[in-house]
Amino acid sequence: MKTKAIIYISYHHKNTIKLLESSFEKEEYDFYNLAKTKEDILLDKYEKIVFASGIYFGKMDKKILQFIDKNIAKLLTKKIYVVITAGWNPKYYARKTIKYFNKLSLNDIKIFSCLGHDSYGPLKLIGGINKKRPNEKDVFKLKEFILENKIWYNIRVKEVNMDRNKISEMILEGEEIIYTFKPYYKKVVYRTIISLLIAIVPFILFLLFPIVFKFPQEMMTIIIISTAVMVVMVTIPLLIPLFMHKNRFYAVTNKRLIIQKGFFGIDFAFLPIESVQYVSVSVSPLDRYLKKGTWTISFGAISTPVTSKSGATFAFGDIGNVYENYKIIKAFIDESKEKEIK
Numbered sequence: 001m002k003t004k005a006i007i008y009i010s011y012h013h014k015n016t017i018k019l020l021e022s023s024f025e026k027e028e029y030d031f032y033n034l035a036k037t038k039e040d041i042l043l044d045k046y047e048k049i050v051f052a053s054g055i056y057f058g059k060m061d062k063k064i065l066q067f068i069d070k071n072i073a074k075l076l077t078k079k080i081y082v083v084i085t086a087g088w089n090p091k092y093y094a095r096k097t098i099k100y101f102n103k104l105s106l107n108d109i110k111i112f113s114c115l116g117h118d119s120y121g122p123l124k125l126i127g128g129i130n131k132k133r134p135n136e137k138d139v140f141k142l143k144e145f146i147l148e149n150k151i152w153y154n155i156r157v158k159e160v161n162m163d164r165n166k167i168s169e170m171i172l173e174g175e176e177i178i179y180t181f182k183p184y185y186k187k188v189v190y191r192t193i194i195s196l197l198i199a200i201v202p203f204i205l206f207l208l209f210p211i212v213f214k215f216p217q218e219m220m221t222i223i224i225i226s227t228a229v230m231v232v233m234v235t236i237p238l239l240i241p242l243f244m245h246k247n248r249f250y251a252v253t254n255k256r257l258i259i260q261k262g263f264f265g266i267d268f269a270f271l272p273i274e275s276v277q278y279v280s281v282s283v284s285p286l287d288r289y290l291k292k293g294t295w296t297i298s299f300g301a302i303s304t305p306v307t308s309k310s311g312a313t314f315a316f317g318d319i320g321n322v323y324e325n326y327k328i329i330k331a332f333i334d335e336s337k338e339k340e341i342k
């Protein structure tokens with residue numbers, strides 16, 4: 001049973017619903033389009049309710065406001081969130097909307113507002129304003145809002161091929177996977193190429209030496225063969241991460257952080273969430289160069305300390321949207337700890 005509902009109206013350019021659908025997980029919320037829904041919305045089963053609409057003539061849609069008036073007694077016991085899109089000055093409308101809710105004694109309201117494409121009335125003549133809004137940045141900000149206000153954590157940023165992901169088989173009773181990551185393959189490839197180059201260059205320089213000094217043919221052959229053997233011995237270990245990538249996955253569950261890894265077989269490493277004392281984001285020179293936002297999040301616990309010498313022993317390496325993910329994981333860990341203290 002879903003405990004969260006989104007009650008919305010969005011008709012002008014569907015700005016609001018597009019924003020909602022890109023930011024809120026469909027499986028987690030019951031969506032109600034108040035312009036169409038015929039059924040009675042049974043508010044009792046919901047803990048959290050998001051009201052959303054464009055701003056039309058200075059207010060949220062009439063039907064939304066009427067619905068709130070009609071159901072005020074029930075709404076007073078719920079957590080209420082509001083999302084609005086407007087053609088002009090969304091912050092102004094956000095303040096106005098909050099005042100409206102406060103007058104109804106709905107005091108602890110969290111509101112998100114952003115610009116939306118507006119071509120109402122004369123604006124149509126110029127094709128409208130804010131043509132590309134809401135955009136990706138708005139979606140990102142709304143996801144942050146969802147996270148900061150603890151509406152729901154499970155914001156999957158990108159679906160990846162999960163064929164080899166066996167983490168679900170490791171899940172214990174009462175445990176639930178909240179979030180799964182796959183490290184970024186291109187980064188592993190770049191890192192491998194760079195380390196191969198660094199490893200091979202000294203051998204090439206070493207080979208120049210007998211060539212420049214014209215060593216006898218037999219000696220040259222021995223030097224070339226032994227160098228080739230050494231090159232193979234040095235480079236094979238450097239290729240291992242590339243082959244291990246296919247089995248590498250990370251997961252955050254409501255109880256543990258899990259790393260799946262392995263070359264031929266599959267191994268798992270676990271860290272109980274309540275044992276995590278420290279979470280940090282690290283950026284390597286390669287990360288800086290690639291500017292892909294695919295960095296590493298490290299987790300420090302007594303069993304997996306982060307030291308200046310060996311770095312982190314438990315880390316989600318090369319994952320995307322790192323700041324967003326960092327905040328999600330950090331908030332999740334903090335909340336798990338809060339629950340434990342209570």
Ligand SMILES: Cc1cc2nc3c(=O)[nH]c(=O)nc-3n(C[C@H](O)[C@H](O)[C@H](O)COP(=O)(O)O)c2cc1C
Nearest residue numbers: 010011012013014015016054055057058087088116
């Ligand atoms: C009838 C109508 C009235 C509007 N009135 C306002 C307004 O008073 N202030 C404003 O900033 N935007 C106004 N807008 C622009 C909408 O708030 C904006 O385009 C919003 O993103 C529409 O959301 P929707 O596409 O989800 O319906 C109006 C749009 C329409 C169609």
